[in-house]
Amino acid sequence: MKKLSRAVIKIFLALCLSVSLPAASIGDSNVPEMQDGKISLTLRDVSIAEVMEMLSRAGHVNILLSDSVEGKVSVNLYDMGIDQAIRSIATSAGYAVERRNGNYFIVDRSDAGKSEPGGPTQVRTYKVQYSDAEVVAGIIKNHLSTYGQVATMPERRLLIVEDTPYFHGRIKSLLAKLDREPKQIMIEARILEVGLKDSESFGLDWAAIFESGDAQIGTQGLSSPGSPGLFFDLIKPDVTLVLDALRKRDRLRTLSTPKLLALEGQEAETIIGDRLGYNVTTTIDSVTTTSTEFLESGVILRVKPSVDEQNRIFLEIHPEVSTGSVSQDGVPNQSTTEVTTSMLVESGQTVFIGGLIKRTSEQIRDGVPVLGDLPVLGALFSNRSLSSVNTELVVLITPYIVDNDKVRLDGGKVERVNQVAAELEEQPRDIAENLDKLDYFEDILVTDVEDL
Template structure:
């Protein structure tokens, strides 16, 4: 169908009071608004996405009403500000202020990755908005309509929240197994349903072929069992780190050795040598996060390895490890066991002096090999701490390094009680009865 455009104007002292007669058939709306803008010397701005054809017949109508009618017939709306007309989507009506088209604000991002925040906020800008990231300053500069800037500010406050800090108290133990428990210690007899000792299962173990347990516990039963094993010389502490990590970040403790060996590489008949290292020992990686109920989600990866480099420079390594994820109440201890490691040990017995003689020494000595089985046990206690507790813990750990004093979870709870007293949320008398270990702080 051929397009037809007929326009008649009757001049008046006020442009918006001018009368207009117009007949439109399948005319692009941007062409109509362009013609009106040029003839009437007025500003008409079309928002992004405003397009389409319009057919309408108007007779002797005020120019202001005509612009509204044409826009509405095309499926859009009009916002008028400071004498200017803005043709917008109907859903954006009322989102424009009289203070200007756009404003510019800067927002400081403190905790969350700048790129992640930028990606989220871009989805909530208007068609006029744009965002610029200042990476070095961790700042976002946003230009948009005032109502959208307020929305961006609310979103940023919800996204960029202060992360929680988690203190992770861990122990990696090695239990020497006897012939009776060569397949692992039967830990279940130390954990019963009495006393709220939690639950246990076999999920999360990296080696499903070996016996394994994974459960949470409270109470003294396990500690008594470990003390008994230690007294018998069957328990050895491989590592006992205390780590402080922000939620979502991985805390790593490494206690071990690095064994160097030569590596020869030949490329295009050119031979070069380099030194590489075989890392062995105890490695514990823990990544904590906190849910809305205050429970702690732990990604745990302990690894215990032994290795050697032969006289020929060939490295060898044996590793016992597991990876698991679990949800733990704040302050609760998690037990992971059942990782069996078997090593062959060689011993030599003989008559003093005579057994060391060359050639003849073999007559007066005896060599034997035995299979030694050990089980790796990991205990992890996560605890959410605030910044005041961190300052208290720093002093406590400083004293512990001098006095070889261990930090207990009871003292952590005492620190929390003390913070509640300082905030006025808990009477000091209640704190004295429930956490005597921490009362000395109130008296200093």
């Protein structure tokens, strides 16, 4: 009997040992600790559900898994935020993460967006009318959902966006702010040339004129050799009087009065001068090609306007005065005076730029009348000398903000005028045809009268 009892006990113990015990649930001892909001975790072939449970307990966040989420993952994280850890693990396993009301939802990619506001993802196109499509796409990319994406067609200025209707609404609102119709600025410029005397070789002292307004124009001119140089300021009535006085003394002449229409953020340019051509030879793999390039010299004015919220105009101004030449060997040479500055002005205010000195050489021929013009012998009765001529360029820039609505209205008027003009052009043809008919009937009447 004792032997039987011992046998029964052995069999019972063997059965107990042969049965697999269920895996222990994750306890607090298995939950990794967060340090400074970061988590470090190393796991091998662990159920994604268990990993998400660990992250949920460690970060004290709610993580919900759909029925289709399954499988095992291997994880090796180091100092990663809980949000990034959840998204990284779910993405590596082929799932999408949705965040709603502070909770994380792990779903299959095919189901992504179905529970988002507005329903599943949709593909829509957006036309970028005024801005750079690539730049706008880069901004919009940061405002899409976790599974939204954007592509561009720069040549057609199109954005192709895939996202939920809710985010499409946000994109449309954002695009309306980014892709606004740019303002147009009319830039009126006056480029003047002031003749300088020998004592004014460094230019006029515009700073003194602007500060005191009592500069005298006499035999000594307006020179103050102690403070020459480039000068920028807003125009004042005293300066206008000085310019008028210089004009009356034939020391001031107008070189050009260009008017430029520029979009805000776009550069406008006017060039008054010469384009000197020279040949450039290039040799590549024993193949020599010759092309012609041009050296621009003279007065070059570049203006880049922009408009702030108070409708003030910010001007980036770059005036340049240069002289150029091409040697007999075809080598271009250029001497340039240029400066770049910025000013903030109201619409209609005039910016004054002075101090741009231009030095040129002129050949002067003096001689005895008639005798000096004789061939060969004329050289004995004439003299040639080289004289240096100094001039100062003054640039006046007046920007105006153009009312786009008024331009569109005026455009409608122009269209109507063109229509009326076309109708008037047709009237002479109609009159000519009627005259031809009258001549025809007149001939018939004359014939009938003669027959009578």
